[in-house]
Amino acid sequence: MKKIEWFKGQLAVAFRNYELKYKSFSEGDFGALDQVEFNTKKTWRDN
Numbered sequence: 001m002k003k004i005e006w007f008k009g010q011l012a013v014a015f016r017n018y019e020l021k022y023k024s025f026s027e028g029d030f031g032a033l034d035q036v037e038f039n040t041k042k043t044w045r046d047n
Contacts, residue, residue, distance in 0.1 A: 003034075004022060004024070004034040004036075007034075007036060008022075015038065017040070017041060018038045018039060018040060018041060019038075019039045019040070019041050020036055020037070020038060020039075021036070021037040021039070022034070022035070022036055022037075023035040023036075023037065
């Protein structure tokens with residue numbers, strides 16, 4: 001199992017055109033869960 005720090009250091013750089021939001025849930029049904037939400041960045045063309 002990979003840690004969120006590994007994701008930030010190894011993979012997040014590949015998603016520089018996205019807004020990344022990190023969430024952590026310590027008491028989930030299956031134990032601790034780290035979540036990464038990917039959203040496209042708005043550009044001046046999105047107005």
